[in-house]
Structure formats: C-alpha cells, structure tokens
Amino acid sequence: xxxxxxxxEKQGITESWTESRGTHWLNPGAVSVRDLAKSMNQVQARxxxxxxxxxxxxxxxxxxxxxxxxxxxxxxxxxxAGNSIESIFDLCEAADxxxxxxxxxxxxxxxxxxxxxxxxxxGDKPGVNLRDVPGSTAGPSTPPQGQKExxx
Amino acid sequence: xxxxxxxxxxxxxxxxxxxxxxxxxAELHIGFNFRGIEHLAETRNYFQVIALMxxxxxxxxxxxxxxxxxxxxxxxxxxxxxRAQYIRVVMAELERLHSHVLWAGIAAxxxxxxxxxxxxxxxxxxxxxxxxxxxxxRVNYSMNCVGGxxxxxxxxxxxxxxIDDLEREMMRKVIPIFTTSSTARSRCAGIGxxxxxxxxxxxxxxxxxxxxxxxxxxxxxxxxxxYGEMSFEVPVEQAGDVRARLFVRAxxxxxxxxILRQALEKMPPGEISTGADKFSFATGTATSRVEAPRGxxxxxxxxxxxxxxxxxxxxxxxxxANMPAVRWMVRGARLADTPLIQASIxxxxxxxxx
Numbered sequence: 001x002x003x004x005x006x007x008x009e010k011q012g013i014t015e016s017w018t019e020s021r022g023t024h025w026l027n028p029g030a031v032s033v034r035d036l037a038k039s040m041n042q043v044q045a046r047x048x049x050x051x052x053x054x055x056x057x058x059x060x061x062x063x064x065x066x067x068x069x070x071x072x073x074x075x076x077x078x079x080x081a082g083n084s085i086e087s088i089f090d091l092c093e094a095a096d097x098x099x100x101x102x103x104x105x106x107x108x109x110x111x112x113x114x115x116x117x118x119x120x121x122x123g124d125k126p127g128v129n130l131r132d133v134p135g136s137t138a139g140p141s142t143p144p145q146g147q148k149e150x151x152x
Numbered sequence: 153x154x155x156x157x158x159x160x161x162x163x164x165x166x167x168x169x170x171x172x173x174x175x176x177x178a179e180l181h182i183g184f185n186f187r188g189i190e191h192l193a194e195t196r197n198y199f200q201v202i203a204l205m206x207x208x209x210x211x212x213x214x215x216x217x218x219x220x221x222x223x224x225x226x227x228x229x230x231x232x233x234x235r236a237q238y239i240r241v242v243m244a245e246l247e248r249l250h251s252h253v254l255w256a257g258i259a260a261x262x263x264x265x266x267x268x269x270x271x272x273x274x275x276x277x278x279x280x281x282x283x284x285x286x287x288x289x290r291v292n293y294s295m296n297c298v299g300g301x302x303x304x305x306x307x308x309x310x311x312x313x314x315i316d317d318l319e320r321e322m323m324r325k326v327i328p329i330f331t332t333s334s335t336a337r338s339r340c341a342g343i344g345x346x347x348x349x350x351x352x353x354x355x356x357x358x359x360x361x362x363x364x365x366x367x368x369x370x371x372x373x374x375x376x377x378x379y380g381e382m383s384f385e386v387p388v389e390q391a392g393d394v395r396a397r398l399f400v401r402a403x404x405x406x407x408x409x410x411i412l413r414q415a416l417e418k419m420p421p422g423e424i425s426t427g428a429d430k431f432s433f434a435t436g437t438a439t440s441r442v443e444a445p446r447g448x449x450x451x452x453x454x455x456x457x458x459x460x461x462x463x464x465x466x467x468x469x470x471x472x473a474n475m476p477a478v479r480w481m482v483r484g485a486r487l488a489d490t491p492l493i494q495a496s497i498x499x500x501x502x503x504x505x506x
Contacts, residue, residue: 021226021438046368047355049468051437051452064452066439071373073439073450094355097476098468105190120183120505 236300251445300425344493358447
C-alpha cells in the first residue's frame with residue numbers, strides 16, 4: 001500500500017495528513033493544483049470530483065479536490081481569493097465535466113483550457129446557480145443568511 | 153441521437169460524426185433533466201433533505217439516502233446500530249439486483265431480444281416484491297434516517313427463500329442465455345471497447361471499470377454499513393466490451409444473492425436506529441462513499457452548527473464519471489450499435505443532471 005507520507009514528502013509539503021469524517025486531508029500549501037494532479041497520476045490515484053464552496057463576503061472560494069488511492073479518500077482544499085485556478089483537464093481527463101460544472105455553478109474560471117458550451121444549463125450566465133450574487137433579489141427559497149459560512 | 157430517441161430511455165444527446173455507418177467521433181450533451189437539487193438541498197432541513205436526495209435517482213434511491221445519512225451521521229457524531237447496518241446491506245443489495253435485472257431487460261430489448269426483456273422484467277417484479285415486503289414501497293423506500301433505518305426486517309429468514317428463488321431463476325434462465333446465446337454474443341462481443349488505459353484515464357467506476365480490468369469495489373476496498381462482515385468476490389473482466397459489462401453484472405447478481413443470504417441469516421437482534429429525532433450537527437464537512445449498482449456515489453455534506461439546513465450538499469454520481477467514456481466506446485463502432493453501447497454503462501441521466 002502506498003504511504004500517504006511519501007506523497008506529501010515528494011511534494012515538499014511539511015504539514016501532515018489528517019483523517020476527518022471519511023477523508024484523508026492534506027493542506028497543499030504552496031503546491032499548485034497541477035503539481036498535485038501530476039503526483040496523483042504518478043501514484044495511479046483515481047480522480048473523483050471537485051467540490052466548490054463559496055466563502056463568505058468576497059473571500060473567494062474553497063475547492064476541494066478528491067482522489068481515491070487504493071480505497072482511501074484523499075482530499076486537498078485549495079482556497080482561491082479571486083475566481084480563477086489552473087485547470088487540470090490536460091493532466092486528468094476525468095476532471096473535464098466537473099470543471100465545467102463548477103465554472104457554470106460558481107463562475108470559477110479554470111485557466112488554460114477552452115470551455116465547451118455550458119454543461120447542465122442552457123444560457124450564457126455562469127454562476128447564477130449555486131453562487132450567492134450580491135444585490136440579487138432573494139427569493140423565498142434562498143438559504144438563511146450566514147448558513148453558508150462554513151469553516152473547515 | 154437524442155435528446156429524445158427510442159434508443160435512449162432518458163434525455164441526453166450524442167452528437168456523432170459518421171463516415172458511412174461508422175462513428176468517427178462523438179460529443180455528449182447532458183442537462184436536459186437538470187433540477188437544481190444541490191441548490192434545493194440548501195433550502196431543506198435535516199429531515200426534508202433526506203426525502204429530497206432520495207429523488208436524485210429512482211432506481212438507486214436507497215443508495216443516495218444511505219450515502220447522505222452516513223455523511224450526516226459523521227457530522228452528528230452518531231453511529232447506526234448493528235441491525236440497522238445489516239438492513240442497509242440488505243436494501244443496498246436488493247437495489248443492486250433490481251438495477252442489474254432492469255438493465256439486463258433494457259439491454260435485451262436493445263439487442264432485439266424481446267422475450268428476454270419480458271423474462272428480465274418478470275424477475276425484476278420479484279425483486280421489487282421483496283423490496284415492497286420490507287419497506288412498503290416499490291421505489292423511494294424511505295428506509296434511511298439519520299442514525300439508522302425507519303423500518304425493521306421482521307422475519308429475515310423468510311426472505312431467504314425469496315432470494316433462493318430469485319437466484320435459481322437467474323442461474324437457470326437469464327445468465328445462461330445472456331452468456332451463451334448467439335444473439336447476445338453477436339450483438340455484444342468486441343463492441344464498445346473501453347481499454348484499461350482509457351478506463352483509468354476517464355476514472356470510470358463500478359461495473360464499467362470492472363469490465364475493463366479495473367479491480368475496484370468500495371464494498372471491499374472501503375467497507376461501510378456491515379460489508380466488512382460479508383464474504384464475497386468482486387467479478388472483474390478484461391475485454392472491456394459490452395459483453396464484458398454484461399458478464400460482470402451477471403456475476404454480480406450471483407454475488408449479491410450471496411451477500412443477501414449472509415446478511416439475512418446473520419442479522420443481529422437489537423435496535424434499528426439511535427432513536428434520536430433532534431440532531432446537532434458539527435460545523436464542517438463530511439464525505440461518504442457507497443458502491444451503487446452503477447459504481448461509486450460520493451456525497452460531500454457541509455453544515456454550520458446550529459443550522460437546520462445543510463450549507464452545501466455536493467453529489468458525484470457514477471454515471472457522471474462513466475458517461476464521458478462513451479465518447480471513446482462509440483469511436484469506430486457501427487451506428488446501429490451505439491444505443492446498446494451507451495446503454496452498456498447503465499446510464500442514469502436523472503442522477504447525472506441532478
């Protein structure tokens with residue numbers, strides 16, 4: 001079985017892995033998402049998904065990248081201050097649809113790739129599905145204020 | 153082909169570029185069944201969200217609530233009692249049987265094998281009878297709750313006879329015909345091949361992956377519920393074609409019957425849930441994964457302490473992972489084979505679009 005520590009050491013990450021609620025988490029620190037994707041390819045981990053969270057106010061987004069390594073669920077949180085992050089589509093074909101979906105639902109730009117037409121919704125305005133847009137008219141189904149302010 | 157086409161049971165679109173009758177390339181378009189369920193989940197309380205997520209998919213409705221409830225249990229610091237864990241295994245395997253037999257029927261119809269279609273659907277009725285006997289429902293069983301299940305299996309041993317009967321009919325009728333008949337062989341062998349390299353690259357899951365030589369199954373690799381106490385094999389085929397997907401599912405039916413028999417015979421006595429009806433969820437994120445009939449389902453659930461509603465529920469369904477691989481399966485195929493090829497991954501667009 002591949003040691004998780006060997007993966008973090010190879011990337012020069014000094015923080016240790018923490019297991020929490022079903023996932024082995026590693027804070028990638030300064031390691032880019034592309035370098036991480038390359039190291040996941042090297043150990044033949046299987047890409048699962050990206051889960052996007054909008055942070056409160058204008059703090060940006062947290063994107064959690066998940067891979068499966070021999071039955072272990074690995075999670076890498078990336079906090080982005082703006083709304084863009086490098087695409088891993090060319091390194092990991094399986095990330096295509098989820099990058100397009102996050103782009104569509106949260107208006108996060110995955111740089112270095114071309115987008116096909118929107119995946120799930122017809123229309124030309126990304127980010128109106130799951131993202132809170134300041135100044136938008138709050139309908140009756142809008143979640144209560146502050147509910148989205150989730151800390152890890 | 154699509155979004156509404158007799159060869160496709162649900163709406164999605166396959167744009168194919170053909171040279172004569174041969175497919176050169178394809179593009180997939182989904183989203184025709186988009187319901188905004190992830191957004192809706194943020195507006196539902198901890199009871200309502202279970203009912204909502206049960207409706208992500210009609211066929212694996214139990215699996216979706218199981219995955220959600222396991223994640224919510226982690227956030228609430230609860231563990232379902234042992235009997236509930238066994239009941240979850242029973243329901244999950246019955247759902248796998250239901251799904252695989254339904255798929256076999258649809259595949260038979262697409263092969264032009266209509267008598268087999270009727271046989272499979274008659275068998276499916278028997279599986280649904282068992283599901284109804286346990287839950288009172290044929291679909292959307294309302295079995296899972298946070299901390300266990302809502303209904304007990306009152307006489308587990310009585311159900312063993314029904315499982316034996318099902319297995320006998322599968323062994324006697326369905327599996328031999330699917331694996332040996334010339335109709336099935338001529339329509340399935342060497343068609344819609346997904347190589348192991350492409351299966352890894354596309355990160356496909358479930359029977360689609362196992363038919364391409366990828367030996368993965370969460371029930372064995374990351375056991376949940378009572379799967380750690382079950383003895384079973386994970387069928388793997390190497391050919392990567394439609395026939396291999398057929399074989400994997402056929403063998404999985406036998407393994408499901410084996411798991412069901414063990415779970416029913418060994419079901420421990422005791423409570424079926426923690427009994428709590430008010431929950432306090434910790435702030436943070438929990439993830440849960442379950443091996444659905446079509447492959448891995450993953451839920452990421454985030455909560456803010458004190459809130460009745462989840463802050464975010466993200467669902468990654470198996471068809472979402474498997475569907476992009478259809479592009480590679482149909483390349484070089486005959487146009488007439490493409491409905492069967494796309495059906496061979498047992499797609500669910502309701503799940504995919506959410």
